[in-house]
Amino acid sequence: MKLKITCLQMDIMFGKPKKNYEAADAMIEKALTSNPDVIVLPELWTTGYDLTRLDDIADQGAAAALAFLKGIAKNNHVHLVGGSVANKTADGVYNTLLVVDKNGEPIHQYSKLHLFKLMNEHLYLTGGKAKGAFSLENRLFAGMICYDIRFPEWIRAHTAEGAEALFVVAEWPLARLAHWRALLIARAIENQCYVIACNRAGSDPENVFAGHSMIIDPWGEVLAEGSEDKEIVEAEIDLDKVKEVRTMIPIFTDRRPEFYQ
Numbered sequence: 001m002k003l004k005i006t007c008l009q010m011d012i013m014f015g016k017p018k019k020n021y022e023a024a025d026a027m028i029e030k031a032l033t034s035n036p037d038v039i040v041l042p043e044l045w046t047t048g049y050d051l052t053r054l055d056d057i058a059d060q061g062a063a064a065a066l067a068f069l070k071g072i073a074k075n076n077h078v079h080l081v082g083g084s085v086a087n088k089t090a091d092g093v094y095n096t097l098l099v100v101d102k103n104g105e106p107i108h109q110y111s112k113l114h115l116f117k118l119m120n121e122h123l124y125l126t127g128g129k130a131k132g133a134f135s136l137e138n139r140l141f142a143g144m145i146c147y148d149i150r151f152p153e154w155i156r157a158h159t160a161e162g163a164e165a166l167f168v169v170a171e172w173p174l175a176r177l178a179h180w181r182a183l184l185i186a187r188a189i190e191n192q193c194y195v196i197a198c199n200r201a202g203s204d205p206e207n208v209f210a211g212h213s214m215i216i217d218p219w220g221e222v223l224a225e226g227s228e229d230k231e232i233v234e235a236e237i238d239l240d241k242v243k244e245v246r247t248m249i250p251i252f253t254d255r256r257p258e259f260y261q
């Protein structure tokens with residue numbers, strides 16, 4: 001089964017949701033001209049890392065982001081891995097990834113499990129408590145958020161249950177670009193899955209971000225990679241290749257988890 005994937009490597013205006021909705025809308029309009037099956041947005045794309053102002057700018061129950069994504073998905077018949085947003089709830093603000101299918105139905109939410117202390121997430125955000133697997137077109141995927149890719153056991157918990165592609169939404173700084181590339185390629189090779197990673201471009205008061213959104217196949221080949229600038233990164237993936245690679249080198253049957261604890 002083939003899917004055309006488009007990553008929106010947006011620049012994100014610090015703490016300016018209205019401007020970011022306008023920017024996303026314009027970029028989606030452009031991306032739709034190549035008829036993608038799935039459009040992916042980056043991490044915290046409505047607010048950026050303006051964490052000290054979350055009381056004012058976080059999205060109550062992710063309602064505004066969901067309304068926006070639902071409209072785009074339904075009007076254009078396109079699936080959206082709608083990045084993540086600062087999601088204000090009764091028990092705290094979560095960094096929540098949103099998935100809306102091409103009928104405009106919100107089918108999945110995943111809140112970032114591992115909070116990144118170097119960017120003060122632990123001071124302002126609440127860590128998620130549930131897994132990131134979801135089903136689309138009858139195939140199993142997993143959604144992950146940025147720092148999560150440093151936890152191979154967390155990714156494996158999803159691929160061992162059958163996830164064939166990993167969507168990673170991110171605000172990954174340029175200072176650690178080498179880690180970003182190596183970790184994503186390693187996660188693809190060791191899990192024999194597609195990795196579709198959408199990072200932001202641009203900068204905020206603390207960081208310059210890396211861009212370099214990547215689409216990697218289950219053999220570890222990079223199918224598409226962005227530059228450091230704002231751009232659209234696209235590739236076609238063929239999910240049948242996952243089975244091919246998993247049959248050639250059968251790590252999921254050869255692994256011996258009973259010895260791993």
Ligand SMILES: NC(=O)CCC(=O)C(=O)O
Nearest residue numbers: 116146147171172173176
């Ligand atoms: N937004 C993030 O989670 C950044 C993670 C990161 O930069 C890292 O090095 O890990």
